[in-house]
Amino acid sequence: MNTPATRAERGRTARKRVPRSAHAVWIPSVDRPDPVAVLERQGRDRLPELLPIRYGRMSASPFAFLRGAAAVMAADLAAQPHTGLTVQLCGDAHLLNFGLYASPERSLLFDINDFDETFPGPFEWDVKRLAASVAMAARENGHGEAKAHRAAGEAVTAYRTAMRRLARMGELEVWYASADADSLLPLVRSARQRRHGASSLTRARRRTSIQALGKLTEVVDGRRRIVHDPPLLEPAGASDMASLRKIFSDYRSTLSEERRLLLDRYRFVDAARKVVGVGSVGLRCFIVLLEGRDVDDPLFLQIKEARESVLEEHLPHGPYVHPGRRVVVGQRLLQAAGDIFLGWMSGPQGRAFYWRRLRDMKGSADVAGMPPADLRAYARLCGTTLARAHARSGDRIAIAAYLGTADTFDQSVADFALTYAAQTTTDHATLSAAIAAGVVTAAPGE
Template structure:
């Protein structure tokens, strides 16, 4: 039987293939980012690609968030210890946050799994530390904060992975970060942010959302309100779908939704299928989300129970993972929605009550979750330096929990990292260098937009086109 000591040694032995210092390398960055950005836009709604670019133009930080494919390309063939397991694939600091468990407890964890796929755990950690350096520049915190937060992320990951290695498999499986934990551990300057996040999450219910995005139509039916460019009906006068879009040739969304819902229900466990059966769909609209996902197919459905109380479900298109494009790994899963759902279930200690998947019109793959229910993200623009650094530690801890659970190899990873600052120093060098590369890529992206190679438009541009 392999002992814990043996597994730690196996991790240390992996340094012979890939030393911890090797992770300072930025990878394959001698390339033009524009063709890769264009490639990541293929298959999206054409008019909304311009909105995606408009959001990416806001700052180097939004640019970084908007294009996970670029960094995946750069990390291809970069050194790694040789352990392949499910990873997030787009692990920047804004893809962490709070959400409700089925028991209505508020947890903090990784909360975006669109790019999840088997890959090196180092890719997630590198994208995370680099995102903190890019954000540090965006928030103008200074070089001392840049170094402190990078080391805090890696040290938290390192310490948590060691703890996971030494505890039972079941303990690791159930491990979670609750907001009560964060409240108890927060320093005075961070406590206000935790309390505010809890209060905000408690208000973010379906009932609270109903009057904000819905209304009664002329016939008295409850419908979702168009709010360009964020929400619009597929066949309405304000649709942003292209004139030749295949979905515009669908005469009746209800027929297609009924077929989708039957498949989706089959991916839920029995008690949740029973719960879903108590709701009826009232309306369906297109919803534009995020930065990196803009232009992909995303729908929101308004359902109500017999008493008229609402449930909002989000149907989000699941495309091929950017990790799969640049890292060869075996995967038994052929449905991209299933890939997202199973990756999320494996990496989180608890997941959305209605998390499932299905196939939409013309064979597009989707996954389903609740819309906004008790979900909160960090308001990093309000963080002072100490709070920002502490947030880095929480993200590092959450990522280690996710990797330990998904891989079952916490001891190997911990043995590889060791107890020194060797990996933290290497990843700080990586993050600084990659942040500079990101700024160069952002400048080339700006130039491409100015010269017409790419076309960008803001939310205000879209809204103005449809203002009476």
């Protein structure tokens, strides 16, 4: 019988395969792929005119490189032994892929907010990517190695303690757990931090379709149109527009009946190609302006190309063949509350896409320049949030038993994070050298 006791024993047994202290080790193998070659391979079949923007954004700093190099880190993690304790991974759980967004009930929540690489895999891969990003941010903020190690360790400690707490909870209690944004302010200690936290919440609440209407559109010949800001935002051409109208209808069919009824109350007004993110640059991404009751009732949706997750070549086959469906199901599994307009479909040439709402009270932390105490607090928040997300799909009791009550896992992953941050700095230098040598071309991408 799969009792809590047998599940806990499964977690403790996993320590024999991979002792908790083994997570401290990062030694690149002699046949480790060249990081620039990994990025170039990823760039195949992306929009070639946008790839220089991707390299430009990644070359800005080692942390920016880490953000865009999920494929590089996936290969590195796959070269190490893993626990076999599977969860639905975010796949790209760095610090800036957590943030604020609105629930369907219009509450402001804090959660993971990027799922392009989501895939079932060993829980520690997400934890290590989060810890490495914390260490990288601390190094770039000039905190020094000891403080970087402490910040990374606190993210992992928060994950471990949250997972152990979740292991004692009932199934529905875990499923409904969430982090309401207003409840986060007491976690911020100083008056200055409280003001900063409050202003972040205020900014997020203002990021709505109404705000986007003023920023992203203009009136041309009496008609509302998305602005032209090449190469980052360009109106869709005639052929793209025809395709988008067709796939809009196909996307509608993946929504539940009541959401299809709601969507039918809007009409298609305009669309544009938009460059987003760092690692995603070059993928086909569009925004669509819809109009409801009148011109003052807009809805912006984002359509983004979905590819095979960077994790897939390193793990057993997942349950979903369609990459867009993989992203949508992964998001629904990991987030405490989902986007009601989330859906997927196939477009021209069989390309997979997923749809979601754009700018629904979304916001993220300004990690650059955070002092040590602020970064540690934010790292703890992200670690706690990641544990809650993993507990929804994985065996939280087994994972909690594997982690245990001591800080062995925490300190080991913090050691890894520091070593991997140094590796990322070296990889960033490799990209910079490739740009200088003309192997790849970089362009400003702000």
